[in-house]
Amino acid sequence: MRIAILTALVVAGCGGSCGLNLERMIDQPRYTAYEACDVCPRGTIMMLPPTGTVARTAPLDPPELALGRTADGKDLTAVPLPVDAALLRRGRNRFDIYCAACHGRLGNGLSQVAEMMSRRPPDLHAEPYASRTPGHVYAVVTGGYGLMRSYANELSVRDRWAVVAYLDVLRLARGVQLSELPPELAEEARRWLK
Numbered sequence: 001m002r003i004a005i006l007t008a009l010v011v012a013g014c015g016g017s018c019g020l021n022l023e024r025m026i027d028q029p030r031y032t033a034y035e036a037c038d039v040c041p042r043g044t045i046m047m048l049p050p051t052g053t054v055a056r057t058a059p060l061d062p063p064e065l066a067l068g069r070t071a072d073g074k075d076l077t078a079v080p081l082p083v084d085a086a087l088l089r090r091g092r093n094r095f096d097i098y099c100a101a102c103h104g105r106l107g108n109g110l111s112q113v114a115e116m117m118s119r120r121p122p123d124l125h126a127e128p129y130a131s132r133t134p135g136h137v138y139a140v141v142t143g144g145y146g147l148m149r150s151y152a153n154e155l156s157v158r159d160r161w162a163v164v165a166y167l168d169v170l171r172l173a174r175g176v177q178l179s180e181l182p183p184e185l186a187e188e189a190r191r192w193l194k
């Protein structure tokens with residue numbers, strides 16, 4: 001209806017003779033995919049991507065690092081990056097920002113958000129979660145798991161491994177006796193426990 005009025009207005013406006021061709025976009029000369037083309041190197045209009053072109057969605061890092069799995073599909077059993085203080089600090093920072101809201105800052109599933117969820121985020125230190133391999137946890141963060149969404153957009157590959165490594169630290173830290181700590185750390189822990 002609106003188009004009819006518009007057309008009527010246009011036609012009336014230029015007395016029906018201003019040569020307006022509404023089909024001109026459809027009729028213009030153009031190639032369709034796979035059509036023959038004399039000037040194209042392969043003779044058809046569709047060309048091959050230049051050598052070395054990488055798909056926008058292709059993992060850029062070595063597959064084990066990017067996917068957390070070996071070529072034959074086995075989860076990595078260790079973090080494939082040097083685990084140093086810088087990586088762990090980064091892991092704590094990212095974990096506190098992106099995971100703690102649900103899993104709690106200790107990873108034990110105690111958080112205000114968790115209390116409100118119909119399916120509670122699990123205590124990552126209880127079985128079977130405590131025995132999950134680093135590769136599995138990395139894949140969970142990368143691809144999501146059940147009700148938990150993927151964090152691949154927020155966390156780079158390195159950041160994801162940093163979080164995985166830090167989760168191991170949280171696990172190790174559980175049940176450590178004060179007497180097992182180096183004296184200066186035991187002293188600091190005592191101060192916090194007061």
Ligand code: HEC
Nearest residue numbers: 098099102119120121122137140141145146147148151163
């Ligand atoms: C919005 C809440 C929420 C956030 C944020 C969140 N998770 Fe989860 N997570 C869940 C829930 C809920 C489950 C249980 C999913 C299910 O079983 O359907 C879960 C499950 C898991 C599991 C267990 C998967 C398994 O093997 O069964 C791991 C490991 C995990 N999350 C790690 C993380 C890490 C690491 C982060 C931060 C990058 C994170 N989660 C962020 C809610 C969350």
